[in-house]
Amino acid sequence: MVESRKSLTMIFLALKFFFMIISLSEARVHNYTWEITYQFKSQDCYKKLAIAINGMTPGPVISATEGDTIIVNVINRLIMENVAIHWHGIRQIGTPWMDGTDSVTQCATLPGDTFTYQFVVDRAGTYMYHSHYGVQKETGLYGLIKVTVPPGKSEPFKYDDDRHSIVLSDWYHSSSYAEATKLTSLPFVWIGEPQSLLINGRGKYDCSNLNANVCNATNPECLPYSLTVVPGKTYRLRIGGLTSLSALSFQIEGHNMTVVEADGHYVEPFVTQNLYIYSGETYSVLVTANQASSRNYWMSTNVVGRKPATPPGLAIFNYYPNHFHKLPPTTLPPGPAWNDTRARINQSLAIKARQGFIQSPPSTADKVIVLLNTQNTFEGRRRWSLNNVSHTLPHTPYLIAQKKNWTDVFDQTPAPESYDFQNYDIYSVQGNTNTTSSSSIYRLKFNSTVDVILQNANTMNVNDSETHPWHLHGHDFWVLGYGDGKFNMSSDILEKYNLVDPIMKNTVPLHPYGWTALRFRADNPGIWLFHCHIEAHYLMGMLVLFESGSEMVGEPPQQNMGCGRTKSLMKP
Amino acid sequence: MVESRKSLTMIFLALKFFFMIISLSEARVHNYTWEITYQFKSQDCYKKLAIAINGMTPGPVISATEGDTIIVNVINRLIMENVAIHWHGIRQIGTPWMDGTDSVTQCATLPGDTFTYQFVVDRAGTYMYHSHYGVQKETGLYGLIKVTVPPGKSEPFKYDDDRHSIVLSDWYHSSSYAEATKLTSLPFVWIGEPQSLLINGRGKYDCSNLNANVCNATNPECLPYSLTVVPGKTYRLRIGGLTSLSALSFQIEGHNMTVVEADGHYVEPFVTQNLYIYSGETYSVLVTANQASSRNYWMSTNVVGRKPATPPGLAIFNYYPNHFHKLPPTTLPPGPAWNDTRARINQSLAIKARQGFIQSPPSTADKVIVLLNTQNTFEGRRRWSLNNVSHTLPHTPYLIAQKKNWTDVFDQTPAPESYDFQNYDIYSVQGNTNTTSSSSIYRLKFNSTVDVILQNANTMNVNDSETHPWHLHGHDFWVLGYGDGKFNMSSDILEKYNLVDPIMKNTVPLHPYGWTALRFRADNPGIWLFHCHIEAHYLMGMLVLFESGSEMVGEPPQQNMGCGRTKSLMKP
Structure with a gap:
């Protein structure tokens, strides 16, 4: 009896080791080198200095599979400003030195220096990265992390396409230095509401009355983002809230969204037309291109929770084969009332763990x-x-x-x-x-x-x-x-x-x-x-x-x- | 003979030691604590972020006596930007680690950190300090160092007053980040000419067509600097060139200046009406208030050497008891022609060591x-x-x-x-x-x-x-x-x-x-x-x-x- 239990244990251990080897051999290492620079960008048509990763803001999407290792060599080329990057939603289990938080886990990285972040993305889901240094994040140093399930593991929902991610952010025209100075000054000076809302780094500021050198409505950098869909197909959209101030609603004109994931956990699906999303949150929603395909539709984002002084952010939900920059024939439907707190609480309450994927909490707290x-x-x-x-x-x-x-x-x-x-x-x-x-x-x-x-x-x-x-x-x-x-x-x-x-x-x-x-x-x-x-x-x-x-x-x-x-x- | 020479040597050494003790006991230690912050300033009426020392730009004048020790605790409160301060003209003999040059003698000091500079000002004269990090200097982090002769040591010229120092600088409205980005960008973007010339941190930008929140001609911060003189008295003015780009001429309407010191060395006196001064130079000039005392006079500075796109910088040479802000009755006399290179070379050639103070150079070079x-x-x-x-x-x-x-x-x-x-x-x-x-x-x-x-x-x-x-x-x-x-x-x-x-x-x-x-x-x-x-x-x-x-x-x-x-x- 004891012997057979022992051999069972041995077999179990051998199997465990075998599967460990398999999973190890499958796990990939993704090696990135990022040069962090200031660049003049006209994301909302207004030209201002943004912080870019290899020239891009938002930065590149990190795409990996559960269990993969991410290595990012962050080279600071900001000339006089330091940098630190946090991998938001990645728990850094056993790797606290890689959390990227200035004053907590690291000194910020000086100009000319390189910091190599290395960590495992240990759970499929949607995450983000962004600067965690002063108020540097708002200068555009952010992006999404997309972690897919490993081969052989299935997800409890179906879609035809998982290539689209959406970064929602807000955009100030003054510099992070100006904002930090105001916020810490005596007397205090409030920075006010952002000038624009961006969808994947694109917005539209009203350039009238401004010199075209400063604000040019025809600058291709501020053409609205356009997401192309094929009629009848279902899309998983991964959405990250990367605003510096604003709480948002996000909607696709005439389309329902089914919320299926939040911060890397499966959500008991629910349908909504306005997804409320707060800075730091990520969601996956499923959207089926099931409306009249002869036209395009608005995607939009609105400020909620604060009396809006920032116009909505716009993008195009483009039905193939319409031209991807053809504007929808409709006027933009209004978003939800900014002060409808009840609707927002209701969404918060609706977000529950998906049946079959519930991780039960401890019944009491210490x-x-x-x-x-x-x-x-x-x-x-x-x-x-x-x-x-x-x-x-x-x-x-x-x-x-x-x-x-x-x-x-x-x-x-x-x-x-x-x-x-x-x-x-x-x-x-x-x-x-x-x-x-x-x-x-x-x-x-x-x-x-x-x-x-x-x-x-x-x-x-x-x-x-x-x-x-x-x-x-x-x-x-x-x-x-x-x-x-x-x-x-x-x-x-x-x-x-x-x-x-x-x-x-x-x-x-x-x-x-x-x-x-x-x-x-x-x-x-x-x-x-x-x-x-x-x-x-x-x-x-x-x-x-x-x-x-x-x-x-x-x-x-x-x-x-x-x-x-x-x-x-x-x-x- | 040998004995008497020995005793003479002993007496000499004893005397030397005695005077060393005296001079040591006389040398003072000046201890400063400087908080470096960003502040909104309207130095030329246009509001922009400047870097200030204890709230001031230009920073405080360091006043000391030859042989004194200067200790400056520089606390970086810039939130995301590093700092390094160079003591320009101080040779740092034996103290190279205190030269304050990023990438050469030190790593820049991070936000929150303090760097303690300690050095001896070993020769009377006029010197400067300024940031030596990226292009940070142009944001206003600079000031003068005034070193007086020790008691008992005399200077080869006379004056009634040595309290006035003049910092000449130029001023860009865009940030140091914008300028650094342009200068290192591909394709290259030239930063252009400065918007203003400042005299002791004050200039006058043309605010017409600009919102008063941004540019307000009546802001007291941009009242012209006024230097009050008593008729008949002679003034030593210590002048530092702290421009980021511009070469300048400096003049006091209707008054001659006698150049007596340059970069801490006595100059064989010469008289001029336009002092040419280049970034990094310091001069002392003597000016006698010998004109009609019923009115004030212009002090002004002009761009030379480059085709000027920056208007002259203005200040008031105020004859007591006229009101110190009363504008001179004259229109500003034009400065010297910007492209008169010959006149500038002539001044360069005129600057010679003062008789009696010549330090002869080695006759040949190695x-x-x-x-x-x-x-x-x-x-x-x-x-x-x-x-x-x-x-x-x-x-x-x-x-x-x-x-x-x-x-x-x-x-x-x-x-x-x-x-x-x-x-x-x-x-x-x-x-x-x-x-x-x-x-x-x-x-x-x-x-x-x-x-x-x-x-x-x-x-x-x-x-x-x-x-x-x-x-x-x-x-x-x-x-x-x-x-x-x-x-x-x-x-x-x-x-x-x-x-x-x-x-x-x-x-x-x-x-x-x-x-x-x-x-x-x-x-x-x-x-x-x-x-x-x-x-x-x-x-x-x-x-x-x-x-x-x-x-x-x-x-x-x-x-x-x-x-x-x-x-x-x-x-x-």
Whole structure:
């Protein structure tokens, strides 16, 4: 009996090894070399400096198969500006030094230097990459990562074509330097709404009254993006939200979209005409070219959640064989009302894990962190805070400081895990808007289960609460629920949590005056950002850090160093 | 006899020690902390992002006494851009790591980091500081250094007042990023002429037709600089040329100026009404307030050497007690003709060492380097070359690479010491404008005497030769001569060199179609830049490097490292 169990074990191990070899031999390595440069671009007809990858913004789509290794040699050719690139949605399991976050996992890469990112794309799905340095992302340094299922593995939906990806972004005409200066100035100067919405890097700014050298409506660089479809076919569109500020709706005139994937997880399919998408989110939708094929249709994107001051972004859904630049005969249908929060919450609630692909969450949490999101003032400057702490990033990366035990690099006091939810009125402007600032972090027991309840509140303006897309590095989380008003500790966990079929994601919206509850397992050794994905809010302190199992992380690679205290490691 | 000589020596040594103690006890340490930030400034009424030191551009004047120690803690708060500051005219004898030149003596300082510059101002005179990183200088990161004679030491001229310093600069409305992008783009895009000339950071752009948010002629930030004088008094004005492109003339309506100092050396006084000043030069002039005191007078600066597309810069020479902002009753007198090269050469020739303060040059040179200055094409891009080599800076600093014996960081082939002067026609556009590119350097025997003959030539345009202000780091040089046309190796040394009373300087102009001859002693261990001080030309490769005695230089400080190969010195 013991013998036979032993031989069974041996056979099992042999088989396991055999399949490991097979899967190893199938996994490919994709090697890219990216030169990062400033280039004059006229993406929305208005000429401005953009940051390009090998001349392109958005950058190239990284296409790979589950299990493949991606190697990207990022050569900084920005002359005076550093760079760091984050692989958004890639959990970097076991590779925290490759997360690409300035001040957390690496020093930014200096002009002339090269950083080699290497990581495994371990799960099919749609992901993104973008700069994670200051407010550099908004200058155009971003793109999509498309990971397909390996041969022999099937997906629970069918389509004829998976070649199309759509990057949705917003576009400011002023420089990232101007924006960073405004956001950190005293008195504070708000950067305002973006000038354009871009679809795959193309928009249309109104050039009238502007010199043609500056803004030229006939510049081919700002011809609308056109997606060509063959009548009757079904298309998988992979869509990434890469805005710096705006929450968006996306729609294809006259066509339904079936949402099937979100942030790399299969969604129980649902049909919509307006896909709400927040900065940091990715979706796959299926669209069938089932409308009259004699014409083209509008694809469009609109600002929601903020009173729009930015015109819709436009593209062409082109039915073959119509000319791909033939404009649709219709006037653009209006998008959804910008302030219809209910419709947006409904979509959030509709996104559930697909039957047959449910990863059940742990039934309880080991720790609950409540994060009150507030707009505040710190030393006269406008900031965002969590539990009345507005985060200040140190200039020595957290993970290096942690590994080296440099306890004075960041505040060792634990970050606050809750706020005075009995007494805080989330519907009013506070009498005292002053906040505190700290570089403190949350330390989580390795492999423990952590709930985070994001609690929204009124901003510093009467009757105003903003939407914040929260993104977690290094992990996916279960989205346990969304609700209106103040989270009720005694009843909402029981009554409103979905522990049956919650979707896993890496980015979720926190709706105005609402709450969003997440659960994740702290099972990836490192120090990880959790932050509002709005570029300005991040710069204004709307972030926290989770440390867990960092003692298991290896020594920092040389390429991650060069700034702050890491210079003390240089032995001449 | 021997005994008495011995005791004399002892007495002499004791006295020397005694005076050394005295001078040591008198030498002061000036400690500054500078926060470097981007700020919106309206220096010429047009609002643009400038780089400020503690909120100011130009930065504060550093005032010290000969022998004092200057310590400047430079805190980079630029968010995404690095910084490096050069102390222009300070020879850094024995302190090469403090020269502040990116790619040569240090890695640029990252945002959040601090670099502490410490050096001795070892000679009274007028010097400058400015960014030495990419084309960052032109964003306003510069100022003057004023070093006075120590108590007990007298100067060979008299004045009543030494409080006034004047920074002359030019001002572009586009960003340094835009300019760097244009200058390195394919096809090449010339940045054009500056929009304004500034006097102490103030100019007046024509705001008509521009939105008042962008350009407001009534903004107090662009009120003209006003220098108040008391009738009858004599003023020493210290003037620094900090333009990025323009060569200038400077004048005070109706007043003579007596030139008494240049680049920290006493000039045999001469009187002029137009002071020609090139980027990188400093002068002291004496001006007596000896005109009708009932009114104010114009101070102005004009572009010379290039066909002006930039209006004159204006300031007010204010006679007390007239109101300091009362405009002069006259229309601005025209400056000198921009293309009167002869007048400019005449001033160059007039600048001689002051009698009684002549430091005689070595009578012969150990080595002669001839540098042909040409405009060229390299891989389709516009460049400047010396002896057909356009310089490419490595991203690991030279001096660190040299100390670490990293022979692959820069080209070890010696840089070319001459060109084919028999056959090269300096008056014509070359048939083949292609050049080569290299990071090679000149290695000079320590303490040897080196002559450099700068030879100008036609650019890539017919009938065009530009003025280049050449600046040497780490040393002053004797200005042996200027001449028209091609330097004649067999006769010009004998006939045209001034070995009697040559001035010492750190920056000299190379005039159109002319030559300029310098001599210096390679007596300061290190690797030192010698380059055209025009920001764009420097970026386009118009520089060489001199290595000498670098084996005597100590190990690189940690703060100088962090980029390129220096990361390999980090031991985790």
